[in-house]
Amino acid sequence: MNSSIDVVIPSFRLNEKYILPMLRLRKPANVNIKFYLVADNPSLVPSPAIQSMVNNGEVFLFVNPQNLGSGLTRNNGMHQGSGEWILFLDDDVVVPDNLLEIYAEAALRYPEEIGFIGLVHLPPPHTAFTRALTVGGSLDIFSIAAQKPSFAWGATANMMIRRSAMGNVSFTGKIPKTGGGEEVDFFLKVRERNSYRNYKCLPEAAVQHPWWNNERPNFKKPFYYGKGNSWLGDLNPRYAYYDFPNTPETLLLCALALVVLLLVKPAWVLPLLAFMAGVVMIELAASIVQALKRGARASAQEMLYIITLRLVYETGVLWGKLSRYRFWKIGERFHDDGIINKVYFYRSNTYKIVKWVLYPLLVLYLLQYFL
Template identity: 55%
Template sequence: MAATSIDIIIPSYRLEAQYLLPLLQLQRPAATIIHYYVIADNPAVVVAPAIQQLVNNDDIKLLINEHNLGAAVSRNKGIDSGQADWILFLDDDIIVPPNLLETYAAAIQQYPDATGFIGLVNLPPAQDAFTRAIQVSGSMDIFSIAQRKPAYAWGATANFLISRNAISDIRFSHAYPKAGGGEDVDFFLKVRAHNQYKDYQSLPAAAVLHPWWNQGRVNYKRPFRYGIGNSYLAALNPAYTYYDWLNTPETLLLTMVAIIIAGLLQPTALPLFACLLAGIVVIECIATTVQAIKRRAPLQPAVYVYLLLLRLSYETGVLWGNLARGRIKGFGERFNDNCRMNKLKFYRTSSYRITKWVLYLLLTWWLFTKFR
């Protein structure tokens, strides 16, 4: 059996020993050379003694960034520091089975010409209405893609093995926000295109557990950040973009601009626009409820509320990401998450969109009859 080599790249800000130690002590498969590159993206970090004892600058290296550079730059630093045949990206806060590397090594032996392998990232069972809403929203469906598809165009860097030969000189783009969001999708798509658009193989046996962020506490910064990253994905990957109906934040913004103009030019029209503004919010609530029922969400009001707020946080991130860069053409512009190239630049219908726009037509008709 020919020996193979794997570089394990783990960017980390916290360097929490409870998560990192099991990663650094994974069982090492026979005939496989393993090197770790832990990139501390926090110059003020205090390294736990238990971690420091394992760092030997031979097969376990700790690289501390002089400044907070972000996950993309940190991963690039790890890529350039090693030279193994394969590169395994892992998050710094996952819970791993002891035989994870053995599972990946077996896959390499069976499919040596693969571009890469998508590992499975499981989330814990929902612990409350908020975490249930995250599950139902579909925002983290990429974590379980290895369980649902035999191959796919991208995966989560929380658990992903890729061939160094396949990536060539491609690196994570620095164009994306430093806090993260979108740069991983961009990277995997570029590598895929470099390899004749060959999808990555799913490897559900390589499964890890990702705890709920912030112990599952309610937080909307993550979906907002993902929304910003998605606005960059659409702008930087035009082959995968399309135009859709305006989302709720876009519609609300344009309505508020119209209200301001109406207030200056035709104050008598203000009641009409006030009703329109209220109607938009009600319509979004109804459409989100229809979508949740379709996804078989439990009929709990709190889940629907969180679903609505998660969607609005994400869509507001998309809007902000475009406005902050002066991209007016970003209104209605979307990135196709399934990474299919769009021959038609306007998106297909769905129950969510149909519900929204039927209700918009009814609202417009009601306003017309009420205020004419």
């Protein structure tokens, strides 16, 4: 039985080091393969080597008239084709020669599946910053195919879905071009369209992804990712719930209370400032305990990066809500694992348990000290 796969590769750079091996992947028998390169950079001039492979029969190249961001760029690519399957690849992954054969064989072996989540390997971390990224959990979705038999969404760095399962679902244009959340939104909507069926994990379909920024610290990415993720509750309210304020939210509420107290009850300003300092100390303690449990080294620099990454991400989420005047969204969280559960304030983990223990102790101490 003949099948067809459209490979969609959005790119700002069209780096031939990564793109050419994708275009030269071995093609499985009886499968029609087409590649859709979409350059999200109007001023980009493709290298002669890439341009020589564009034939408008199997390899197509489109250049966006303006920078649109990765989500809308993927839309432009997948809407150009009509293949039975759509394979999403990032423009900076290293692919094995048999990647298409693995996906094609899986599609034949599991005809009832709506899609497959491939595995994305990152190199071993060599710096405190990349060790912090690994331990902190923000990259867990890359390895989800090795951890679970199926999941609610996957990284577009390496994932294939059935076009008929997708229907008219597209990547949203509401999330900022800086990214974060658009793939969660897209895959959850496709999943919802298919009676909430998870995507099958396919660890044998593995690619290699290099570290960003040569493993140097970069806090813009987690901030922008948080800002993008702040849209998820608006776009998918059935997965949203409320929880106790996190550290940036708590400090913001305290700062607002501080302004009021300066006007009506100045004697309470000092206790509130002490409480805010305690909040920061509790955040440090809870993050360290959780990081050690996840296998972090007892390194001050690594711990500092883990804590900073968490705070920067959470501040990005908070800023995304405040910048849209969604003040009532403070405290809103999102089940990105596809769980629909409106039981609020119930989720616990090591990080939260430590905070639940220390917050009452902090309040009792301050009451005893100031009263």
